[in-house]
Amino acid sequence: MPAFAPTEAMVGREAEREALEARLADPRTRLVTVTGVAGVGKSRLASVAAENAAGAFGDVRTDPRELDGAGGAGRTLLVLDGAEARADEVAALLARIPGLTVLATGLQPVGVYGEQLVPVAPLPLPRPADADDPQALARIASVELFVRRAAAACPGFALTADNARDVAALCTLLEGLPLALELAAGRMRLYPPGVLLARLGTRPCTLSGGPASAPARHRSLDALAEWSCRSLDTQARALLERLAGYEPGFGAVALDRSDGPALDALLDRGLLRLVGDDHADARYAVPEPVRSHLRGCQEEAGRAEAAADDHADRYARLAASAAPRLTGTDQARWLAVFSAEAPNLRAALDRLWSRGDRAAAAATALACGEPWLAQGMLRPGLGWCDRLLEAGGLPESPAARLADLSGVLAAAIGDAADAVRRHRSALAVCKPLGDRRLTSQVTAHLGAALLSAGDPQGALAALEPAVSALDAVGAVGPAARAATTLAAVLRALGRDHRAAHVLEGALGLLRRIGDDRGLAEALRLSAALTRGHDPDRAGALLRESLRLCRETGDRTVLPLVLDEFALHVLRVTPAQQPRVVRLLAAASALREGTGSRAPQDHEAVVTRAREGVLSRLGWSPYTTAWAEGRALGPVEAVREALSSPVATDTDSDAARVSGEAPRTLTPRQVQVAMLVSEGLTNRQIAERLGLSEWTVVNHVRQIMRRLGCSSRIQVAWAMGQWA
Incomplete structure (x- = not known):
């Protein structure tokens, strides 16, 4: 039986080794199988575990032919590599030799009654954030194995800030497979990590160079x-x-x-x-x-061309069948499907384009329009629209739809003037077709672009007839979304009462048909109309909008809603300023990720708010909170927003009676109360102030008693009222 030193063989396998050795130590164990993909290190793990557990056995064998005479007073261990196809042989051995324990390895279980499994997976992979921190990266098992083997092959090799990203990318490309990592590490004597990464490209199976003493399947990934x-x-x-x-x-x-x-x-x-x-x-x-x-x-x-065609045709059919469901009650589910299938949809579009099937490519791109908006794939989507339109040869209806979609994407990016141009181009194509629904929908989109471009009167002239026409032809979803935009136009013109009436009808329709993305935007606008006279309701509307953005995976509407909610929090609970900064930073990072920019008037309001918070918080707390916010993903940003205190009648009463209450707190209690209002836990407060957690608990109890509060949320509201 081959022996391997644990320190050399067991990188990242401590848990599996301990589990395997515990199974072997149990005298009731007859068959334990280490399973996993080829190259994951099953044989090496079994060898090390057998060596460590040998003391529990009277004899250890690797060849069934050596078992004649076994079965005396002691236990016998048989280490059997690649045993998945030897079920009958293993079953016969176990039946014939009562004291026998079989330690098997295989791609799949042996399939004998009483078998215990120890599955072995590839090593953990680095996260994108780890690539910026070589010390953190070095603790990831796949990277640790690669670096160890690279240093053995190329003395002086080390993980540095210069090569960390390339090493992380190599480990990810090779999916943490130990044999692949070892073969790649052996190439460090020839290439630096970046060069090897480029050479492997999409064909990592070309890696070879395993030891001559190893089985043939371990000398190259192709053979494996x-x-x-x-x-x-x-x-x-x-x-x-x-x-x-x-x-x-x-x-x-x-x-x-x-x-x-x-x-x-x-x-x-x-x-x-x-x-x-x-x-x-x-x-x-x-x-x-x-x-x-x-x-x-x-x-x-x-066979590659035929396989690529089959793949493209399947995804073209998926897009065509799913498109009608993207604004109905199953919207969130189908948006999630499009998001998960995005790499395959891109590959399908590339194939449809390369084989010259413009009609199928255009239909697939149109079906992807709503998902592109939800995922924030604004510029790639716009690129596909332009590529297909510039190629020409499309029938007028899909050409008009593509031009219209390109305008919607341009507007979402923040280029209102370009959006107006594109929608007018779409109108010029679709009007002669006599398609009233399409013409009205394009006109509604033109109205939205005109509003963004600073022309509310022009927007009103486009939207009013478009809403009526869409309603007349039974296009409920487009009519409801157009009505939401019409309400925004009316608000811009100072007609808030009529805007609220129009928006109320749009909200009802959007709820009825299950268009959650359209509803999220309508709720944001409703909050803007409500906040002056009912801030609590405005907050509730924004919270619902945030939840809908999370459920639909939206990245286009979400930054605006995060900004609006941050400004709302700043107005009603000024003590939450660090949270406000985090939310504004998360919205900014989302826009950068989608390549979009906020409307100018909106950006001006946000900028003033940020400057005010900076002057009150100070540079260091502000920059800390900003960095924390930029690290939040969309889901985490929504969670951060929804974790802020919610006003209730009891909370409001506590806030009112506490107007003078903070004067009864000690300076240290004021510090603790302010940190409670920022949403920090007792442990976080203790770390921030250099106190024990138990001391913080006592402070919080005293604060709640002195302020007449029964919850941490009430403390936050009380401190906000005082601030």
């Missing part, structure tokens, strides 16, 4: 992948080759109803894996190096 696919039946092999052409994270669109048995076989062998956290909607990926190996096989066999 082919060995992994051995003994697959025809149906499973055909399915695996087809799925290798999909970008990781594909869903049911890639599968046919007849694929069930083959799908289970691939999952069982680790040739297909589940990805993501949404167990209700399974998503899959073919792991490296199998994926790149099979794509190479397709190219060599001349």
